[in-house]
Amino acid sequence: MRNLTEDQAFEAMVLFLEQFYERTKSDDVAVLLGQLIILEGGGTADPAVWHDWIECLHQVLNKE
Secondary structure (H helix, E strand, O other): OOOOOHHHHHHHHHHHHHHHHHHHOOHHHHHHHHHHOEOOOOOEOOHHHHHHHHHHHHHHHOOO
């Protein structure tokens, strides 16, 4: 498997959540997906979400 950029990994996570939502119709997942929308000018609908995403990436990458 090849390495993903931050943006590609984020896109993969969103796709996973969208598919999960389609199966479950979970209101909580729907709210989260609304916060994850990438705006035209860049950034997410909820700016804190991107920061949280980067923090999680760092935790995973530094886990050794």
